[in-house]
Structures are given as C-alpha cells and as structure tokens.
Amino acid sequence: MRAYQILPGENIDGLRCVNFPERELALGEVRVRVHAVSLNYRDLMVASGNYLVNVDDPIIPCSDGAGEVLAVGHGVTRLQVGDRVAASFFPYWQDGRTSPSKIRHALGGDIDGMLAEEVVLHEDALVKIPPQLSYVEASTMPCAGVTAWNAIFESSNGIKPGDTVLLLGTGGVSVLGLQLARAAGLRTIITSSSDEKLARARELGVHHTINYRTIPEWQEEVLRVTHGAGADVVLEVGGQGTVNRSVASCAMGGSVAIIGGVSGFGGEVNPATLLAGAKRMVGIFVGSRRMLEQVMSFAATSEIKPVVDRVFGFEQAQEAYRYMESGSHFGKVVISVTG
Ligand SMILES: NC(=O)c1ccc[n+]([C@@H]2O[C@H](COP(=O)([O-])OP(=O)(O)OC[C@H]3O[C@@H](n4cnc5c(N)ncnc54)[C@H](OP(=O)(O)O)[C@@H]3O)[C@@H](O)[C@H]2O)c1
Known part of the structure; x- marks a missing residue:
C-alpha cells in the first residue's frame, strides 16, 4: 500500500509517496481502506516544522480521514468488515475531560496519520459514519468539525x-x-x-x-x-x-x-x-471521540453538507497542500484517496 511521508520541517516539497508492506493486525486493531482525507492548517504547520510537537523520523501526515473497514483483528467488538468509519484526532481521548494521557498522541502529529491508501488503528480510535455523510464529507469532521462543535456546544x-x-x-x-x-x-x-x-x-x-x-x-x-x-x-x-x-x-x-x-x-x-x-x-484542543460521534450525528440529522471547496486526487497531495497554503479556499480542502 502507498502512503505519503514527511519529515516535519521539510516543507511541502518533502511530501513523498512511499510503498509500505502490509502489517498484521494486533488485538483490537482494524484495517481501514482510506477513501478521503481532509487538510487542516495544522498539516501545513507539521510540514513546516512549526507544530506543537516535533518528531525526529518521517511520519504519515494528516489527522482527518474516512474510509471502509477491510479487516478486523481479534477482540474487535465495535466494528465489522464493510463499516464506514472516520478516525478520531486523539486516538486515546474517548470521552470526558482531557488529560495528558488522553492527548499523548495525535494522528499525523507525532504518530502516523491518514494520508495513506490503508491505515491500521485500534477500534477505539474509530467512529462509524452516518449514512447521510459521504466519505469526503465525513473526512472534514475529526479536526475542524470537532473543534467547532467543542467551542460552540461543549466549552x-x-x-x-x-x-x-x-x-x-x-x-x-x-x-x-x-x-x-x-x-x-x-x-x-x-x-x-x-x-x-x-x-x-x-x-x-x-x-x-x-x-x-x-x-x-x-x-x-x-x-x-x-x-x-x-x-x-x-x-x-x-x-x-x-x-x-x-x-x-x-x-x-x-x-x-x-x-x-x-x-x-x-x-x-x-x-x-x-x-x-x-x-x-x-x-480548545480539538476534542474526544464522543464529540466526533456527536458532531457527525448532528450534521447527519440536520442535513448539513460540510462545505468542501476543492477535492484533489491522491497523486496531487503537494498541489492540495499548496492550495491550502495559498489561503484561497472557503471551507475545506480534501484529498480523495480512491479517486
Ligand atoms: N486548537 C485546536 O484544536 C485547533 C483545531 C483546528 C484548527 N486550529 C487552528 O485554527 C486556525 C484555523 O484552522 P483552519 O484549519 O480552519 O485553517 P484554514 O482553513 O487555513 O483557515 C484559515 C483562515 O483564517 C483566515 N485568516 C487568515 N488571517 C487572518 C486574520 N489575520 N484575521 C482573521 N482571519 C484570518 C482566512 O480567512 P479569509 O480568507 O476568509 O480571510 C483563512 O482562510 C489555525 O491556526 C489552526 O491551527 C486549532
């Protein structure tokens, strides 16, 4: 499977597509075919090395992705093959008040993120997408949607x-x-x-x-x-x-x-x-998995169609980043991984 990698500080030119071998699923893990990834201002900060946390090794960037469950490992109870899912920004923050332990890792920040054809995540880091939202629309929710939800309705x-x-x-x-x-x-x-x-x-x-x-x-x-x-x-x-x-x-x-x-x-x-x-x-520091569930459910029942300014192809990742960097967009910029 192919994924993009970047070493924070290499800037957008450093974003490159790399082949990775498939790895075995551990207890509780799920393999997801990623369909759509949305970009956030934070992804530009990671690329330029100006994000809150920094790492010494290249990472797969981007926190926000949506896709389809391809396989489930032993012990998985919440999800099954074929489920449509979105990943939560903080894989260890399920609910309640934040804590250092709950926000110890963030997708596409200090650990691998979503700009990949496939990802492996623990089932606790994933949320089912309501049928009303497409993969492209759902991909806008984990960072931007949850942050706005948290600011307006929670905090x-x-x-x-x-x-x-x-x-x-x-x-x-x-x-x-x-x-x-x-x-x-x-x-x-x-x-x-x-x-x-x-x-x-x-x-x-x-x-x-x-x-x-x-x-x-x-x-x-x-x-x-x-x-x-x-x-x-x-x-x-x-x-x-x-x-x-x-x-x-x-x-x-x-x-x-x-x-x-x-x-x-x-x-x-x-x-x-x-x-x-x-x-x-x-x-406000994004939010929990429960907030992701709530904002997606609210968007679905309120018939909200998240505004997506442009959708780029997987091969156009650098172009998508540059468009985001230009500030020309209104709403979200998305990369469609499966075309
Ligand atoms: N704390 C958190 O959990 C969290 C979560 C998400 C995002 N963020 C942060 O929130 C900010 C926005 O993120 P985003 O992903 O929504 O970014 P974005 O899509 O790139 O939007 C940034 C927008 O800010 C506006 N802007 C630029 N300079 C401005 C200024 N001087 N005064 C007022 N508005 C200005 C521009 O709007 P116009 O083109 O209309 O002028 C621009 O399109 C970033 O700093 C990001 O790091 C934080």
Whole structure:
C-alpha cells in the first residue's frame, strides 16, 4: 500500500509517496481502506516544522480521514468488515475531560496519520459514519468539525437558541462552525478578507458579514450589529492579531474559544478586559471521540453538507497542500484517496 511521508520541517516539497508492506493486525486493531482525507492548517504547520510537537523520523501526515473497514483483528467488538468509519484526532481521548494521557498522541502529529491508501488503528480510535455523510464529507469532521462543535456546544458558557456566534475568517473550522451554529438556531457573524467569500457565507445563511481588511476595527461592527451586546461565543482562530478584538466582541458572560493563531501566537490580553464583563477565555484542543460521534450525528440529522471547496486526487497531495497554503479556499480542502 502507498502512503505519503514527511519529515516535519521539510516543507511541502518533502511530501513523498512511499510503498509500505502490509502489517498484521494486533488485538483490537482494524484495517481501514482510506477513501478521503481532509487538510487542516495544522498539516501545513507539521510540514513546516512549526507544530506543537516535533518528531525526529518521517511520519504519515494528516489527522482527518474516512474510509471502509477491510479487516478486523481479534477482540474487535465495535466494528465489522464493510463499516464506514472516520478516525478520531486523539486516538486515546474517548470521552470526558482531557488529560495528558488522553492527548499523548495525535494522528499525523507525532504518530502516523491518514494520508495513506490503508491505515491500521485500534477500534477505539474509530467512529462509524452516518449514512447521510459521504466519505469526503465525513473526512472534514475529526479536526475542524470537532473543534467547532467543542467551542460552540461543549466549552461555551451555556449556549442557547438565539445566541450569537462570531466566526473569524472562512477557513475549515469557521465555515463548519457557521454551518453547525445555523443548524442549531444560533445567530451568526463571520469575518473575511474577501467580499467574494463573504457572499458565499451569505448563501449559507450567515446573518452578518464583516470584511476585516476594509473594516480593521471589526469588533465595533460586531457590537453595532448586536445592538451593543456582543457575541456569546467567539471562535478565535486569528491569534495575536485578533485576540483582543475577539475579547472586545464577546458578550458579558460569553466565551472566547482560543483555537488558533493564523496571524501568529503571542501578544497580551489585559485581564481587566475579561473581568468587567465576566468573559471567559477557554482553550480548545480539538476534542474526544464522543464529540466526533456527536458532531457527525448532528450534521447527519440536520442535513448539513460540510462545505468542501476543492477535492484533489491522491497523486496531487503537494498541489492540495499548496492550495491550502495559498489561503484561497472557503471551507475545506480534501484529498480523495480512491479517486
Ligand atoms: N486548537 C485546536 O484544536 C485547533 C483545531 C483546528 C484548527 N486550529 C487552528 O485554527 C486556525 C484555523 O484552522 P483552519 O484549519 O480552519 O485553517 P484554514 O482553513 O487555513 O483557515 C484559515 C483562515 O483564517 C483566515 N485568516 C487568515 N488571517 C487572518 C486574520 N489575520 N484575521 C482573521 N482571519 C484570518 C482566512 O480567512 P479569509 O480568507 O476568509 O480571510 C483563512 O482562510 C489555525 O491556526 C489552526 O491551527 C486549532
């Protein structure tokens, strides 16, 4: 079977296709034929050697994949041959609060990931895909979908229908967050550097759009369209360039979900800006297998079709990474492994 490998720091040029021998299944393991893999900003960070963890040996990259069970090892009880499955970002975080042990490994970070024709994983790291979701759609869920789900529904300060969610930019996490929030009856505001992308967000039903290039003080616009109240949940993916504006955009008693740093990490937040409004900042680190089950089930029953901007072929992995790197995408970029 073929898989891509990369040594973190080699950059996209270092991504190469390698042949691997098939290995025996151990107790509880499952062999999966991968059909689709979605890319995340994190995969670019791994390629450039800027991810949180680093490794000395090449790894198979990418956390997010969906496929079909080809074979099951001894002791497997949850899955059978032919099941459609998606892999969970943290193979050891099944449920409950996170802990160092639960997040000790992450697919495509410090251990082999999903950009392969076949993978072998423990059954506990896999989730069945609802019939309403295609492999391509399901592949968008393990990182982007779970992160947005966790930020809006798990780690916020008690979100309820009619509350407002603010989404920064139109990448994978934000557009999936928009789709989940709309389906849950929440009001939505999204920012982007592009009017064209904002028009696409309006087609998805977003209530307010703000171009953060033409309106650099966009937090004032968030307050204006919410009649001074602010957003109950902010999905903060910008980092040092946006975090203080996100706090200013947040409603009293609301939460700023600290997710990413597309404009870099660092900077300072004055604690006084949080205490006066009883605002919370909460770190989000993807989520558990249970959250993956819930977000996929919610997407299926709400008839959400995750927005996939482009699908590349398996041989076009470098091209897919470069497209992601260009920032031209709206929503997700996917690699179809089986064509
Ligand atoms: N903590 C976690 O568990 C977790 C999980 C997933 C992702 N993340 C992080 O979240 C971030 C987004 O990930 P992703 O996979 O969704 O990335 P992505 O698909 O590449 O989207 C990034 C988007 O951010 C927007 N952007 C760029 N610069 C910006 C700025 N200065 N201010 C506001 N928006 C800006 C752009 O939107 P426009 O083109 O519309 O301007 C861009 O498309 C990354 O930092 C990633 O590492 C963290």
